[in-house]
Amino acid sequence: THFGFETVAEAIKEQKVRGVFSSVASSYDTMNDLMSLGIHRLWKDHFVRNLNPGRNPLASTSTPTSTPGSASEPQGWNILDIAGGTGDIAFRMLDHASTINNDAHTRVTVADINPDMLTEGRKRALSTPYARSPRLKFIEANAETLDMIPSSSIDLYTVAFGIRNFTHKDTALREAFRVLKPGGVFACLEFSKLQNPVLDAVYKRWSFGAIPLIGQVVAGDRDSYQYLVESIERFPSQTEFRDMIKEAGFLVPGQGWEDLTGGIAAIHKGVKP
Ligand code: SAM
Incomplete structure (x- = not known):
């Protein structure tokens, strides 16, 4: 605004988000289990299986239309996992590329704004085959300004349970489009809106009532969990978010999203024309 209040409020929000993830970094799995009733692992498996990352060298003649990037490139995909935090999605994508597509070249850059989450991710990478591999890289970056990533360089951009925390989602979507x-494919897994009003009422009761309380008991941190519940509530509906993706320039296949567990979460996709 004229007096710069908006900028101050945004800076405070960004600081708050950093603080939340610094304090939940070590209790991260507990947090996800609480927020998703334990189902986030299945959603993440489904997300990755459905994206089918990697370029199968034996099936190069039958490239599906949904395969990102240029089919003529011999090497694997260049994937950017934004808000990748502890590497949950990145490890799954590398495993999938290697074991399902026999692709030992696909690489993932995990970008996150929070150094504590990245530290947790690097620590976890030590128990995967990718710890010292050039196929996995961690960088500290804000999704809204990816200056270190060249334009038109990425085959697949993923963001799981991250975008609702961004201050300017539209700016981040335009950066996704640029890189x-x-x-190339934009793919987002995020908490969304339950389609059934009865289930929605039950879920809201659970999330607003129990989650901050359990956060306090389990992680000694009520405020962070309260913030996370509220950020889910504030996130746009499936159709609104689909329209934001279109607005950023993406082509949206079909209705544009897939509901998971009745809409507790949803996968949105867009393709850069
Ligand atoms: N993608 C991981 C997963 O699904 O397990 C981590 C999700 S975690 C709930 C959300 C992550 O978003 C945090 O690691 C946080 O630091 C990151 N984040 C929040 N705002 C960000 C921004 N503007 N740019 C990049 N990362 C951001």
């Missing part, structure tokens, strides 16, 4: 190659 993707033509044909």
